[in-house]
Amino acid sequence: MALNPVLGKLVSKRVVLASASPRRQEILTNVGLRFEVVPSWFKETLEKSSFAAPYEYAIETAKQKALEVANRMHVKHLRTPDVVIGADTIVTVDEQILEKPVDKQDAYRMLSRLSGKEHSVFTGVAIIHCSSKGNQLETEITDFYEETKVKFSDLSEELLWEYIHSGEPMDKAGGYGIQALGGMLVEYVHGDFLNVVGFPLNHFCKKLAELYYPPPKHTVQHIKHDSIPSVDTFENVSDGESESSNFTEHKGANKLDSSGMCPSRPVYNCENTSSVRTGFTVPLGNQNGVSESAAKLPSKILDLMDGFKASKALFVASKLKMFDYLKNKGPLKAVDVANEVGTSVCGTERLLDACVALGLLEKTSQGYSNTDSANIYLTSDGEYSLHGYIIHSNDHLWPLFTNLESAVREGSRQNHRAFGRKAEDLFKDYYHSQEVKQRFMAAMHSIAHLTARDLATAFDLSQFKSTCDLGGCTGALAHELIQIYPNMKVTVFDLPEVIANISYFQPSEQCTAPVTFVSGDFFKDNLPEADLYILSRVLHDWPDEKIHILLSKISAVCKPGSALLVAEIVLDEQKTHPPRAVLQSLSMTEGKQRSGSEYKQLLEKYGFTNTQFKITGTLLDAVLCFKKNLSP
Numbered sequence: 001m002a003l004n005p006v007l008g009k010l011v012s013k014r015v016v017l018a019s020a021s022p023r024r025q026e027i028l029t030n031v032g033l034r035f036e037v038v039p040s041w042f043k044e045t046l047e048k049s050s051f052a053a054p055y056e057y058a059i060e061t062a063k064q065k066a067l068e069v070a071n072r073m074h075v076k077h078l079r080t081p082d083v084v085i086g087a088d089t090i091v092t093v094d095e096q097i098l099e100k101p102v103d104k105q106d107a108y109r110m111l112s113r114l115s116g117k118e119h120s121v122f123t124g125v126a127i128i129h130c131s132s133k134g135n136q137l138e139t140e141i142t143d144f145y146e147e148t149k150v151k152f153s154d155l156s157e158e159l160l161w162e163y164i165h166s167g168e169p170m171d172k173a174g175g176y177g178i179q180a181l182g183g184m185l186v187e188y189v190h191g192d193f194l195n196v197v198g199f200p201l202n203h204f205c206k207k208l209a210e211l212y213y214p215p216p217k218h219t220v221q222h223i224k225h226d227s228i229p230s231v232d233t234f235e236n237v238s239d240g241e242s243e244s245s246n247f248t249e250h251k252g253a254n255k256l257d258s259s260g261m262c263p264s265r266p267v268y269n270c271e272n273t274s275s276v277r278t279g280f281t282v283p284l285g286n287q288n289g290v291s292e293s294a295a296k297l298p299s300k301i302l303d304l305m306d307g308f309k310a311s312k313a314l315f316v317a318s319k320l321k322m323f324d325y326l327k328n329k330g331p332l333k334a335v336d337v338a339n340e341v342g343t344s345v346c347g348t349e350r351l352l353d354a355c356v357a358l359g360l361l362e363k364t365s366q367g368y369s370n371t372d373s374a375n376i377y378l379t380s381d382g383e384y385s386l387h388g389y390i391i392h393s394n395d396h397l398w399p400l401f402t403n404l405e406s407a408v409r410e411g412s413r414q415n416h417r418a419f420g421r422k423a424e425d426l427f428k429d430y431y432h433s434q435e436v437k438q439r440f441m442a443a444m445h446s447i448a449h450l451t452a453r454d455l456a457t458a459f460d461l462s463q464f465k466s467t468c469d470l471g472g473c474t475g476a477l478a479h480e481l482i483q484i485y486p487n488m489k490v491t492v493f494d495l496p497e498v499i500a501n502i503s504y505f506q507p508s509e510q511c512t513a514p515v516t517f518v519s520g521d522f523f524k525d526n527l528p529e530a531d532l533y534i535l536s537r538v539l540h541d542w543p544d545e546k547i548h549i550l551l552s553k554i555s556a557v558c559k560p561g562s563a564l565l566v567a568e569i570v571l572d573e574q575k576t577h578p579p580r581a582v583l584q585s586l587s588m589t590e591g592k593q594r595s596g597s598e599y600k601q602l603l604e605k606y607g608f609t610n611t612q613f614k615i616t617g618t619l620l621d622a623v624l625c626f627k628k629n630l631s632p
């Protein structure tokens with residue numbers, strides 16, 4: 001596969017994405033790139049009128065974002081990243097540059113401008129190779145941009161406001177997200193779709209191919225541009241390819257001043273540079289002196305072979321709360337961490353180094369410190385802490401998966417082997433042990449909090465005045481719904497043991513109407529009245545008989561026109577993707593993962609029609625269906 005050699009060049013490098021955009025992170029993660037995320041602090045305030053063309057503005061902003069991060073990391077950690085990637089997406093219409101709306105009125109202004117017209121989306125990208133000479137940061141900058149044309153249908157006022165109230169426009173250039181609800185506004189797209197979403201992946205890979213596989217000069221044939229058929233793939237990375245017409249590049253060593261800004265703006269060359277097409281083969285050995293055969297290693301298989309070691313290193317560092325100590329007291333030397341945690345110095349040092357290798361920590365002469373991602377996701381009080389789920393994975397899933405071979409041989413859950421007790425007995429622990437209960441709740445809360453926004457905005461739910469989240473646990477999704485739909489009344493219905501323990505998980509600032517918590521058993525008790533019921537991560541856990549009881553009850557209380565929102569990972573029709581869901585099945589619970597058509601069929605059986613899917617590609621997908629009107 002030709003992609004591997006291109007991205008494989010980055011495997012051994014410390015790559016940093018200087019962007020807070022979750023879309024960019026996802027696009028790059030999806031192709032297997034390993035990187036750290038360090039959002040840029042560069043304020044997008046360059047004077048637009050000083051740029052001859054909008055793409056120059058996007059490129060310059062992308063570059064300043066990346067340079068700011070490169071400089072900050074260099075100064076702060078005395079450990080310089082190898083490659084920093086920055087990007088900036090803008091929308092242009094009627095010679096105006098639109099960035100992210102500042103408020104709903106601004107979003108309205110932007111979207112009404114785009115209504116019924118074609119506009120351009122430009123993403124400027126900067127790839128900065130960094131090195132440290134003495135104490136100075138040296139950079140080599142490659143930048144380019146991509147343009148995609150998008151046409152919107154005529155948007156009615158009502159549609160426009162409905163869309164704005166969905167909350168989707170606010171963090172997106174031009175006030176829309178083509179990958180989600182905003183896709184409904186679009187009549188056509190000419191060009192790279194991912195460029196609109198925030199990152200021109202195809203052009204990026206071509207650029208890497210150019211950088212890492214430059215054609216040897218003696219084999220390059222210079223051919224006049226208009227005689228070359230356009231090359232749309234980077235299949236043969238050894239091919240020097242035609243420059244795309246919108247490529248501008250500025251390469252050269254730049255020294256940064258203390259503000260992290262480049263002393264002078266580059267000269268942009270907007271003309272097509274000479275295009276080359278060659279027939280040479282990949283030379284052995286490259287600039288880094290690494291043999292080309294390394295690129296041919298089955299890196300995916302090697303990663304899988306080592307995957308369990310990486311998981312366990314993460315689990316143990318989390319269990320020992322190393323990320324918490326480092327957040328509060330870092331940078332710390334291994335000996336200090338060992339003293340804090342009560343572990344051996346040599347073992348601690350090895351674990352900390354492993355975490356650095358995995359990109360979870362940073363190591364400088366002052367000691368170890370958390371990456372930004374570790375602060376957000378791995379500390380127990382991080383904004384989107386996954387600590388609870390990691391501990392659950394270590395304490396509960398790991399022992400189960402250790403017995404996978406027996407599970408496959410016997411086709412059954414392995415609780416007796418893993419924990420010395422049957423699943424039913426373990427479930428009883430849940431009622432009796434405060435620790436087990438809280439660990440499980442923390443795990444559920446981690447995932448619910450992380451996915452809440454995507455779920456709450458997967459569909460426009462503003463038509464529903466009252467919502468009941470069945471098995472909604474700590475109320476993480478409920479709180480997000482109230483934020484996005486301030487007029488919605490939200491009730492969480494869960495077992496009394498759960499409701500008794502929710503206080504720890506409530507947000508500190510309650511700026512909107514409170515969520516109502518009602519205790520009960522959704523298999524036995526009456527369900528609260530609502531226009532919208534939610535079942536998030538419930539159905540995959542239960543056997544068909546239990547699902548029958550639950551869906552029959554929901555169907556009975558749902559009035560025609562009311563709806564049910566199911567949040568699960570939806571399998572493809574072959575039931576082999578996404579891997580996360582397929583792997584989850586291996587824990588052999590009595591429930592199962594389902595494909596889209598299986599969910600549709602199941603829901604129809606209980607009177608729910610008009611089923612709509614939102615495949616988010618993230619942790620949870622959303623399925624919305626409506627209770628059928630009674631026949632006249």
Ligand SMILES: Cc1cn([C@@H]2O[C@H](COP(=O)(O)OP(=O)(O)OP(=O)(O)O)[C@@H](O)[C@H]2O)c(=O)[nH]c1=O
Nearest residue numbers: 019020021023088089172173176177178196197198
């Ligand atoms: C048109 C469009 C844009 N976006 C998002 O708009 C943000 C642009 O803003 P930015 O300033 O380039 O990036 P940012 O989000 O502020 O992040 P950062 O790189 O840290 O400045 C990026 O998120 C993009 O995905 C979508 O998700 N979908 C779309 O259809």
